[in-house]
């Protein structure tokens with residue numbers, strides 16, 4: 001795809017003031033080159049070196065204090081700073097150009113972005129308060145200053161300012177609401193190369209595609225006849241990826257893959273069908289493609305062809321939002337889907353809060369999400385400026401206009417938060433099912449394996465996966481503190497008493513799976529492990545375990561001084577005593593494998609982890625924090641090695657003793673005792689300690705993943 005659009009062309013187009021020429025260019029037919037499924041995942045092998053600290057542990061909010069001169073700010077930090085500026089300078093409210101004080105620590109670009117954003121925020125507030133003159137003055141300033149739109153923030157400000165300006169004119173009766181006749185399906189089709197570029201380069205698109213495919217594959221299991229119903233098939237690229245997964249299925253050869261695509265344009269559906277059919281043919285995959293030409297409203301079951309032997313799966317990719325303006329219709333649609341009796345329904349939606357009739361709330365719901373998206377587009381479509389412009393100009397400009405200028409049913413662009421969707425699905429007894437470990441692991445690997453996706457984070461909300469383009473440090477801490485009381489409430493007064501640590505493990509399951517189902521461990525479990533890797537692990541872990549001794553000693557001291565329960569000391573002492581035996585075991589094992597422990601040089605990853613342990617030995621560190629970290633460190637090994645001993649494992653004889661050491665039931669009981677102590681302490685901890693303990697849990701998990709990476713030799 002990218003090679004279809006060389007740099008020269010892009011440069012020329014970049015200089016063009018109009019986007020129309022880009023559109024003409026981008027509409028050119030380009031070959032459809034689906035990526036083989038696991039080739040995308042195989043990319044990890046070469047990228048895995050970048051499998052470094054991701055964004056799961058977000059940085060502290062960026063502030064300008066202590067910053068080097070002329071620093072660039074991330075787009076989301078600009079938004080936070082702009083909000084702060086606006087709050088601080090309440091007197092400078094009506095577009096007075098001299099009132100904005102440039103921060104000498106920031107680059108001129110960042111200063112300009114902050115100024116523009118606070119001007120826009122101010123204008124939106126003024127508009128919401130019906131101070132149209134003042135709003136107009138501010139908006140004119142935004143439009144003027146963002147006319148060159150160099151940065152993603154400027155482009156967002158420009159689109160929002162233009163839309164609010166139009167809204168001011170509507171309110172004043174100067175113009176009528178110009179109805180947006182935006183037909184998503186047509187637009188997607190008209191700009192297919194841009195959409196394909198998006199699908200292939202945007203982390204959220206790739207992760208959702210893979211997760212969706214894997215969830216469908218898990219859902220249909222070993223079925224030989226699979227019927228996929230897709231409401232919103234677009235390019236159909238995702239199914240070509242799945243076809244390759246199905247073609248590789250060994251024990252349960254596929255008898256038929258049937259896809260029924262639902263949409264309003266027969267031509268467009270047929271074209272997608274032709275591509276998928278030829279792709280299936282090239283793979284010798286038994287394939288049938290059907291179409292149902294209809295709006296989602298008023299769908300009839302008998303428009304679909306069902307076979308009693310087949311297993312039905314439903315995919316709804318960015319499709320439900322378009323019905324949010326008509327809640328009854330949305331409910332009818334869900335009932336319809338439910339009546340199809342699918343084995344799995346995979347839904348992919350944008351999470352934002354724009355489904356409200358209150359203008360200012362909608363504005364604040366749409367702005368961060370748009371800034372994050374533009375920032376992400378800027379990074380991921382760097383070499384495809386034409387496509388980026390199309391996506392911004394065609395899709396987002398219309399979306400912003402609609403969110404800002406329209407009301408009631410005219411307002412068709414809506415997004416809801418995950419809690420809304422969960423409640424809605426629950427009405428139909430549609431509940432989230434757990435994503436398999438391999439799905440979670442692959443999703444995380446996909447994000448971590450691509451340096452350009454540094455700003456993408458994955459989180460779990462129950463069984464729902466959240467993919468966020470960018471989350472600010474500030475937002476991170478806000479979100480966490482909002483959740484804190486909820487987490488605690490679950491512990492204290494819920495009848496279904498879920499402890500804090502369990503809630504966290506669910507919330508951070510992706511990372512937990514990454515730490516406990518690493519390919520190094522899976523290699524031990526299936527017998528394919530490279531013994532050189534095992535020896536590397538042995539030597540490095542010996543060094544780690546030695547550093548563990550002072551950590552436990554300091555923990556013992558903290559327990560003795562601070563604990564409200566004497567038995568804590570006994571549990572920790574048990575762990576300490578076992579370490580003596582463990583160190584002796586390492587020595588014996590090392591001599592068995594010919595590893596000279598004295599000459600092992602600690603690797604940087606190991607040193608980093610040991611330094612983290614050391615930081616927890618300080619008397620300033622709260623007992624609750626240290627015991628929580630201790631529990632996670634032990635629990636990861638317990639869960640990891642126990643998995644290598646479960647039924648079906650092919651762990652080589654010579655590694656069984658290692659797995660037994662941490663995978664045995666006694667060690668499991670000891671870990672549960674540690675977890676109980678952690679829960680008891682966390683239940684009573686202050687919000688501050690609770691927040692720090694959660695961050696430490698994430699840090700331990702990250703260190704553990706890195707430790708396995710190091711051992712694995714990546």
Ligand SMILES: Cc1ncc(CN)c(N)n1
Pocket residue numbers: 541544545548633634637704707
């Ligand atoms: C890296 C690491 N993590 C945990 C453990 C278990 N004590 C260990 N030995 N090494």
